[in-house]
Amino acid sequence: MATGWKGRKDAVRLGGLPFAAAALTATAALYIALVAFGNITDFGTNREFVRHVLSMDTTFQDDDLMWRAVTDRTLQDIAYVAIIIWESLAAVVLVAATVLWVRGLTARGGGFRRARRLSTLGLVMVLLLFGAGFIAIGGEWFAMWQSQKWNGLQAAGRNFLLAGFVLVLIHLPSPQWHSPEG
Numbered sequence: 001m002a003t004g005w006k007g008r009k010d011a012v013r014l015g016g017l018p019f020a021a022a023a024l025t026a027t028a029a030l031y032i033a034l035v036a037f038g039n040i041t042d043f044g045t046n047r048e049f050v051r052h053v054l055s056m057d058t059t060f061q062d063d064d065l066m067w068r069a070v071t072d073r074t075l076q077d078i079a080y081v082a083i084i085i086w087e088s089l090a091a092v093v094l095v096a097a098t099v100l101w102v103r104g105l106t107a108r109g110g111g112f113r114r115a116r117r118l119s120t121l122g123l124v125m126v127l128l129l130f131g132a133g134f135i136a137i138g139g140e141w142f143a144m145w146q147s148q149k150w151n152g153l154q155a156a157g158r159n160f161l162l163a164g165f166v167l168v169l170i171h172l173p174s175p176q177w178h179s180p181e182g
Contacts, residue, residue, distance in 0.1 A: 014105075017174045018112055022101030024166040025119045029094030031162070032126055036087035039080075050080040052150040053138050059146040068141060086129055093122035112177050116170050123170075126163040130156045 039046050052058055054076050056069040070076060100115035134156035138144045144151050 017169075017172060017176045018101065018105060021112075021116070021119070021166070021170045022098065022105055024169060025094060025101055025115075025122075026098040028123060028126065028163055028166050029091060029098050031159075032087055032094060032122075033091035036084060036091050039084045039087065047077065047080050049150055049152065050083065051076045052147070053142050053144050053152070054079060056142055058148065058150050059143040062143075065143055068143075070142075083129070083133065086125065086133075090122050090125035090129065093118060093125060097122055116177070119170050120167065123163045123167040127160060127167070130159040130163070135160065 051073070054070040056066060059065070070079070097115055097118035100118055101112070104111040104115050134144075134152055139153050139156070145153055
């Protein structure tokens with residue numbers, strides 16, 4: 001059967017929850033892909049950020065906290081490269097999930113289970129990076145909140161919020177997830 005505009009059913013599909021999930025997963029995929037790309041092509045800028053956070057050199061210099069500082073440049077660079085690898089993997093997973101969403105939207109039977117599962121994996125990867133990595137470890141363990149210059153908590157919070165919102169959206173209960181018109 002030829003595919004194309006089928007009137008009301010296509011309009012419902014484009015305006016439904018699966019379409020929103022596809023669009024927002026694509027947004028998260030684009031964002032994390034651009035973050036990874038930026039960190040790869042402009043390696044030095046954010047490497048300095050990671051180095052300053054880990055060395056805690058712009059915090060209050062409280063003796064009770066400074067024992068946590070990581071001042072070895074090799075360890076700092078390993079941490080930064082690990083962040084870039086994690087970002088890149090999350091981007092690949094979310095791009096693949098976006099492809100599955102698009103396939104599900106264009107298929108007669110829907111087929112969103114794999115898209116939801118892969119989106120969940122990619123979004124949780126983003127949540128772990130920004131929640132556990134930047135907010136908890138960077139913000140609290142390395143006292144990033146104390147730094148006037150090297151404080152990425154607001155950006156991490158925005159990233160965490162975006163990924164969390166999309167994750168909640170794709171797990172909202174809806175008959176559209178199983179509907180042939182969904």
